[in-house]
Amino acid sequence: MAWNEPGNNGNKDPWGHRKNEQGPPDLDEILKKIQDKLNSLFGGGSGGSGMGNMGDMGKGLSWSLLAMIAVGLLFLWSMFGWYVVQPAEQGVETRFGRYINTTTQGLNWHFPYPIESVQKVNVEQVRAITHRALMLTQDENIVDIELVVQYRVANARDYLFNVNDPDGTLQQATESSLREVVGTSEMEKVLTSERDKVTLKTKDLIQVIIDRYKTGLVVISVNMQNAQPPTAVQAAFADVIKAREDEERDKNRAQAYANGVLQRATGQSELLRQEAQAYKAVVIARAEGQTQRFLSILTEYEKAPEITRKRLYIETIESVLSNSTKVMVDVKGGNNVMLLPLDKLFAGRTVTTVPTDTTQPAVPSATALPPFTVFPQSSTLQPIERPSRDDNRTTTRGNP
Template structure:
């Protein structure tokens, strides 16, 4: 028997290994599946670009896109309050446009009365239309910085240095805010300006002592005005109260005199009626009543007749004790 053929037929044929192109396809499929999903954070919105062209805007959450660089996503922090700082810079800021490159030049300004001032301020804004923010204007952050600085210089240039440092700060902030909102809408920046806040506003260093003296004088003036107003508020109500009190006292005295006069008039009328009825009796009664009222108030009186020549015997002499009397 020929066993060679039989043994050979029983040996299984070896399996061919998986080809490399197939493994590459699987690897690409996994990469494509992995890169097809993306997540937008809660404070942002996503701008989907297809070959660099704007396609749509997606809200926060998990989304799908075409992989392999066909679709790309740009995250825009639309719910974050951002700010631009002029004339100074904070530490550890995340917004690349927050601080300027030359803060000393940014805060140096000329006022309307041709005085120099160092003005530091903040512009707070929020991106509300990310598609306009990314594609309507080139470098929107720098553009917003430029129009903010130009607007502040324009508003400061229309006012005196005293207004900028003391009483005109709120008006400047309101005017700059209104102007910035107008320009942001005109340029389609896609942002909403929320607040403009002046920080430190000082004169140049060489003249700061003089300005400080002026400010102290103005504060003293305001303090004296407040003290005077306080004294006025205390003195005027007190004077009005005293005036009302005297008026009421005069009114009371008036009513008292009127009542007394009316009572006297009624009493006189009553006496007159009795006098008409009995003149002699009434005259005598009035005389006696008058004496009864007058004599108790008078001192000791001596009434003598015209015929008396010597008054001495009629005078009362004090009793003199006799000798030997006990």
């Protein structure tokens, strides 16, 4: 039975729905309800005349409502354009995929999607890659090297747009640089003395390569974690290193011994030099003193020759007898020689030495000569037989 045939009662539409069934809301009905609410707000009635008068006004209000809705949606859409860049980050803004600006930390705004977009890049984070491989050295040896490269992003724009895979590019640049540096070095130096030199050269070469590709990366440090010969020759190489260390230790010991000998020789030579200088000064001072003494004696001799001559004789005898404990005295008119035992005569006595004034001449004038001491004969004098004239023994006479 068709929907418009008699007996259908008009309860069904051409799509088989009943009028009293719940269906999707009608747009006309929604607009009508909105219009009724607006009429009630503006004080309009519900009569027929009122609805007639509000016909044209409804159209104006509907456009105003749509404009308000559009403005609200636009405002809501613009709120999605605010974003915050952290202190360690840089924000890269693109408009329809094309770079337009780089923003720093703080609150920033851009046109929301799909017009503009922003990518945040951490430029303070230190990243690291590890590379390990077998390298061929200049002397045609193989060395196993493990290298760690630390880097960070220096330019966010170059990092995002210039190279498809900046980190992979850095990995390849590290391998290429390391092979070039190791290939121009000897195995022994790479493993021992020139490890730091190899890492510095590798770091500089990596930076040159990644700057050439404008990856926006900067290398912070390059560390050689491990460097050793292949497993098959490690024992022999360890012996070589031990022998080299023994050689270096022996060299250090020899150098220390040489330094000690040199320092002792230097000290002894300095001591001899100082002693020679002291001896020189003493000899010069003694010569000058003797010269001055001679000149003083000469002056006194010119004044009183006989007294000065006698004084010199007495001083000479005094200096000779001061070192002798026995004196033999020749007695005139006899064949006996008197023996003076000076050691017994002066036993128990205290000899007083009168200090000499250095400001005065070494030999005083004839008028200032001290009195002579005369020893009287006593029982202590022992006569002895005069020796023969042909005897070779030396006698000391009392008179000149």
